[in-house]
Amino acid sequence: MIFRIRFAKYGVVKFIGHLDVMRYFQKAVRRSMLPIKYSQGFNPHQLMVFAQPLGVGVTSDGEYMDIETEDADSKGNPMSEEIARTMLSSALTEGFEIVSLRQIPWDEGTKHPENAMALIAGADYMVSLKDGYSIKQVNAAGENKLVIASKPDAPDAPDAPDVTDAPDAPDVTDAPDAPDATDATDAATLTYLKEKFAAFISEKEIVINKKTKSGEKMTDIKPYIYASGLAGNEEIPEGFGTIGTMHADIYTPGIRFFLRLSAGSVVNIKPELVLEAFFSYLGSEYNPLAFQIHRMQMYSDIEKTESL
Amino acid sequence: MRKLALSDEVLMSVDKSARYIGHEVNAVWKDPEKVDIRFCMCFPDVYEVGMSHIGIQILYELFNRREDTFCERVYSPWPDLDKIMREKNIPLFALESQQPIKDFDFLGITLQYEMCYTNVLQILELSQIPLFAKERTWEHPIVIGGGPCTYNPEPLALFFDIIYIGEGETVYDLLMETYKDSRKKGETREEFLMRAANIEGLYVPAFYEPEYNADGTLAAFNARDGVPKKIRRQVVADMSDTVYPEKPVVPYIRAVQDRVALEIQRGCIRGCRFCQAGMIYRPIRERSLEFLKKYAIAMINSTGYEEITLCSLSSSDYTKLAELMDFLIKEMGERKINISLPSLRIDAFSLDVMSRVQDVRKSSITFAPEAGTQRMRNIINKGLDEETILSGACEAYKAGWNKVKLYFMLGQPFEEDSDVEGIPHLADKIAMAYYDTVPKSERQGKVQVTISTSYFVPKPFTPFQWAAQITPEEYLRRKTLLMDTLKQEHNYKSIKYNWHDSNTSILEGLLARGDRRVGRVILEAYKEGCIFDAWTDFFDMKKWEKAIEKSGIDFGFYTTRERDTSELLPWDFIDTGISRKFLEREYVKASKAEITKNCREGCGGCGCNSWNTGVCIESKA
DSSP states (O other): OEEEEEEEEOGGGGGSOHHHHHHHHHHHHHHHTOOBOBOSSSSOOBOEEEOSOOOTTOEEEEEEEEEEBOSBOTTSOBOOHHHHHHHHHHHOOTTEEEEEEEEOOOOTTTTSOOOHHHHOOEEEEEEEEOTTEEEEEEEETTEEEEEEEEOTTSTTSSSOTTOOSSTTSOOGGGOTTOOOSOOOOOHHHHHHHHHHHHHHHTSSOOEEEEEETTEEEEEEOGGGEEEEEEEOTTOOOTTOOSGGGTTOOOOTTOOEEEEEEEOSSSOOOOHHHHHHHHHHHHTSOOOGGGEEEEEEEEEEETTTTEEO | OOOOSSOHHHHHHSTTGGGGOOOOBTOOOOOGGGOSEEEEEEESSOHHHHTTOHHHHHHHHHHHTSTTEEEEEEEOOOHHHHHHHHHHTOOOBOTTTOOBGGGSSEEEEEOOOGGGHHHHHHHHHHTTOOSSGGGOOTTSOEEEEESGGGGSOGGGGGGOSEEEOBOTTTTHHHHHHHHHHHHHTTOOHHHHHHHHHTSTTEEOGGGEEEEEOTTSSEEEEEEOTTSOSSEEOBOOSOTTSSOOOSSOOBOSSOOSSOSEEEEOEESOSOOOTTOSHHHHTOSOEEOOHHHHHHHHHHHHHHHOOSEEEEESSOGGGOTTHHHHHHHHHHHHHHTTOEEEOOSOOOSHHHHHHHHHHSOTTTOOEEEEEESSSHHHHHHTTOOOOHHHHHHHHHHHHHTTOOEEEEEEEEOOTTOOHHHHHHHHHHHHHHHHHHHHHSOGGGOOSOOEEEEEEEEOOOOTTSTTTTSOOOOHHHHHHHHHHHHHHHHHSTTGGGEEEEEOOHHHHHHHHHHHSOOGGGHHHHHHHHHTTOOOTTSTTTOOHHHHHHHHHHHTOOHHHHTTOOOOTTSBOTTTTEEOSSOHHHHHHHHHHHHTTOOOOOTTTOOOOOSGGGGOOTHHHHTTO
């Protein structure tokens, strides 16, 4: 039996890289006692396939993996979606959660299910401005310009907020609920930013300097941006569901970019490329540390927005 | 989910940020507000090394079994994070709660090898705890050391409040009770330390004062009134009735030992004269089969590891190894779990077991003759002769292996050039045996023999504790002699030679047998910027040389000087149970190339039968 599992990765485990996530699930499956199948040979490995890797620091509600199990567990009890989900869930620790689990059919032609990895065509991302940063309008040479600013006490400023020079001062880490110094973005700025983003997306082409193995290449990524939007914390642009944001952190500035981009082995566009191009369009500097990227969903068919 | 001590910005800018986030599978969580004692357990090296250590996992279990105690972990921040923490004044934090260690009750640091000593100072400084014990108040944690290096704690004595001599399972509970009582009564830190100093096995350096002769040797080691003159090593009496983790913490990133570790026994019967572990963990004590079966299954189920390894100094000496292996091969086979078997003597039995659990073509066979001639092997009391090695190698070749690793030491006492030349001679015979044993038609390529030599470092509480360490120049000369001899051997093209760096070994010699004055060198080296000295990428001999010069100590006095057996040694105040007379006797026997039987063949009278356990009572049972 093949099960396709959609899972979320959130919180502190966002710092765990893809290979370690794979190793985590191999161990979790063993702890769960799922009757997973193994490959043949002297060093058998579990039949487990992951879709697109997720970068370090990125959270997600839309990760996928396929596992192949025996039809029944070691005691002869038949496997089902419910049982598989219960077993695997019991072995997962905070930061990993099953969003959905379904059995997928064998392809009668190939006598093998379609591989999760090979199916990926597109992905949705939400990119949020983090606490400690703001986007401000500044008046330079008679022209309004939007720039990313970090507060003096923002985490990338010389002194982090949870650090004090005075040895006896209370640490912020001791009081996790201490109010954050960041303010929500004012309505006027948000509206202006939305206008600018809409204008940017409507450009005929969006050319970026894409780094490849063989060097740098000017590439138009416009055809690979399938949908987009900019929203505050209370809204989600049309076409982007809410399920994909369930495990995403919410940040005070309330500036969230939504992007549906080409993904997978043919053309894979990272959301930070779009953001970088946008800030370049604004004539200001992009700061990758100012944003939290969250993968919402992955698609096998981008036309029908069919999920895996 | 707990807030992390480090910001996303910091974590995104350092290598392997998963080292610092905690939250691993089986990591313990308690409400810090609801416990009496907060203990932070530290392995002063990088996370992947520290997480591989079974001792920490045992103590983590031991402390967290107590409802009143929350034991957390910390490892050395890698130099990239070290720099950021200093720049931003971020205090070092424990992984579980992510809270600063300076607010804890205890900071326990395990000392597993000498080259991590500067990392101890790094841990203290990043924690914002005063480096010197005498500068600490109740505002700071009690800093307690443990582990094999504490058998000569003197070089680090001034940096520790307490040093625990021996196995942690025995008196930590008593120490915790004493601490609680002391704090409740509002005693001073010194009053508490005085009570701690009267718990067997605990050494409080502040209460002891060394005195020196004009020639630099130790004249006396004075204990203050009210504390014991000798510190008795702690030994677990029953290894099958003691704490062991059922749920070891499983790191997210790959640790050096990425597997379940099952400690099958403690101690060793062999009595190799160079080996400190073989002395300080005496007597050998086995864990029962029932104990091992129970924990093997529990740990595999709770961790999801795909491999289990047996831990001990010499697995072949475990008396029920065959039964244990039958059990593991069956149970682990069903679960598709690999079994790894280090420290096995190569013979028909072990080759059979190994061929059942690992891929013969990919693995290699390891021998540790430690010396190239029989004379030299008798000097070091390595109970392994050429015939055994060669027959073992032949058996291995017949079973399909064609890679052999050989470990040797250069510079052991009484070594002569002919002993050095004996190393390539032996390697050549082993290579030759392949061509004599395996017919041409069945050979899978050439035989590959690898010789590794390390530079012998005399260690406290071994029969060689008085011996001179050879100079780095002499080590290099012997290395060259070995290499030149190797080139003359018939099969030299099948033999590869690796040697250990001489600088780290001579420094290890200084730290291993140093006295309290050597602490100054460690401090100066640390101030010069030395950390992670065990890592070739970071080790800088020039900084150490500068530190030695600044501290004004005589390097040769500690390393290349042979001590008289009448000399008072800095570690003589520790009672390991091994009598000094036994060690002296062994040193004399070494000089005559006389061997001593292993503990099972006949008691050598080392003195450890005072514990009345393990091999010392086996025959009587």
